[in-house]
Amino acid sequence: MRMKHGEKIAPLAALAAAVSSLACCLPLAFAAALGSAGLGVAFAVARPWLLGLSFVFLAVGFYQLSAAKRACRRLSRATLVLYGVAVIAVAAMTVFPQSVAGFLADFGGSQAPAFQPALADLDQQSLEALKTSFNRDSGAFRIILLLSPT
Numbered sequence: 001m002r003m004k005h006g007e008k009i010a011p012l013a014a015l016a017a018a019v020s021s022l023a024c025c026l027p028l029a030f031a032a033a034l035g036s037a038g039l040g041v042a043f044a045v046a047r048p049w050l051l052g053l054s055f056v057f058l059a060v061g062f063y064q065l066s067a068a069k070r071a072c073r074r075l076s077r078a079t080l081v082l083y084g085v086a087v088i089a090v091a092a093m094t095v096f097p098q099s100v101a102g103f104l105a106d107f108g109g110s111q112a113p114a115f116q117p118a119l120a121d122l123d124q125q126s127l128e129a130l131k132t133s134f135n136r137d138s139g140a141f142r143i144i145l146l147l148s149p150t
Contacts, residue, residue, distance in 0.1 A: 051090070051093070051094055054090045055090065058086065058087060058090060061083055061086070062083075065079070065080075065083060122146075130144075
C-alpha cells in the first residue's frame with residue numbers, strides 16, 4: 001500500500017513548525033528576562049509598601065483564622081501550616097532580606113550541568129585567565145554573563 005503525499009510531508013511539516021516557532025519564542029524569553037530584571041528594579045522602590053501590604057494581609061488572615069475558631073469551625077492542619085509558612089517567609093524577608101536572597105540563589109546549587117564548563121567566581125587571577133581565553137577565541141561566538149547579588 002502506497003503512502004499518500006500528505007502522509008509523507010506531515011511529519012516534516014510538524015518538525016519545521018516546531019523549529020520555526022523557536023524564532024518567535026527565543027526572543028520572547030530574552031525579553032521576559034530583561035523585563036524581570038526591570039521589574040526587580042521597579043519593585044525595589046516599592047519594597048516598603050509591599051512589605052506593609054504583606055503585613056496587612058497577614059493580619060487579615062489572622063483575623064479570619066480567629067473568627068473561624070470563634071465560630072467553632074474546625075481549622076484544617078494545612079490552613080495553619082500555610083499561614084505559619086507565610087508568617088515565617090514575610091518575617092524572614094523583612095528582617096534578613098540579603099540572607100534570604102543568598103539562600104534562594106544557592107538553593108539551585110552551584111553545580112553546572114554536565115555539558116557546560118564549571119561555574120567560577122571571579123578574582124584578579126581568574127579574571128586574567130578569562131581575559132586570555134576570551135581574546136584567544138576571537139573568531140568564535142562568545143557570551144559573558146556576570147551576575148551580582150547587589
